[in-house]
Amino acid sequence: MVTHHADAARAWSAAAAVVDPEVPVLTIDDLGVLREVTVGDDGVEVVITPTYSGCPAMDAIREDVVRALTSAGFSEVRVRLTLSPAWTTDWISAAGRTALKEYGIAPPSAAGPVSLRLSVKCPHCGSLDTREVAHFGSTSCKALFVCRACGEPFDHFKAL
């Protein structure tokens, strides 16, 4: 019989491999959405947290987590949402930031929201000569930018 300890590590890996449906280069682990995986006698409990309160991807993530753990051989999978501590962009891992940039989304700055606007680097050409077109972008977590140097529009994962 496999111990709970080994099971917990395996359950974490299975859940951690689930990707964000809207930013499919990021796993929910990289994104900091996956908070806890516990294996007990009565099944597996996974705790996730939304990036934004109304994030519609949470339902898809919840289903994907159940599917991933079920395929990994677990039964009685429960997914619980928590709001505390509140998610911030600081929860995105270094690997996640690199993946975002390679995907063409400018990663958030580490400092959180800043009133003094710092330049956002264009993920296409690396220029700092960019401007914000709109504060709100294709999903809750992104703002729309355009690069003055190469002319390309791009999403910026905004700091929260």
Add this chain to the structure above:
Amino acid sequence: MTDTEESSTGQNPDEHGRVELSAVLLSDEFVASDTPASPLVAEYALWLGDDALVLAQRLGDWITRAPELEEDVALANIALDLLGHARSLLRYAGSASGRTEDDLAYWRDEGDFRSAHLFEQPNGDFAHTIVRQFAASHYLYVLYDRLRASTDPVLAGVAAKAVKEVDYHRDHADQWMLRLALGTDESRRRTLLALEDIWPYVDELFSDDSAPIAGADASEPLFDALEGIAVRPSTLREPFDADIAPVLAEAGLEPPTAFHAAGGGRRGRHSEHLAPLLAELQVLARQHPGASW
């Protein structure tokens, strides 16, 4: 209320027009708390949750109708954040009476809603929507900023999350206030008119008056009973005024003081605007109970 009672006893020829609540299965959806809210905390959560729900529904109307594509997206994003706050708060409010967030959103009638009148004001032209957003987001910001310190962990958790999102909403409204007020003669004329129309509804946000709550001591005011848990609305007036002052000054605007609307939303008395909004919000759930897509 009376409508529901009549339709549940009378014969209705439309097979979808009559709904038995017991036959509806609604999924258990959002952020869980192991401890149910007390009736008083539930009342307060309902105030905040209804404000967010009603404003989200209003803003959703702008999708495909905003002055520019980016605004479609911005207002939809703001509405989505508010809907997220509403879901958590209504879920918590419902825990006091064994109801789900969907029960509260779809199956309550107008008189049971506790939203303030500001949030149900019609979208009007874009200036009206922006002035409403300006008042709403500055109010929500100062509110959630303080509610973070609540001794109730669920309210504190929702507030800590919401305050950061509302900060973006506030910035969005500020930028548009400046642009509209200092833009063309026409945009300024419309902004002034919107300010006259919307501002009378601001005072209600800072009223501590509440409806009697079933199962609670009627002699003790709600916010005395919720000391440390809720934020007393009257204490938010000063920080709200301080928060909006620099923007109004830069925009060259004065908040009108000519008259104040009667209010009463917290007691379930609403303007003529809420019922049509709720009809649209609730029609699908009521005609096709349990529908999902």
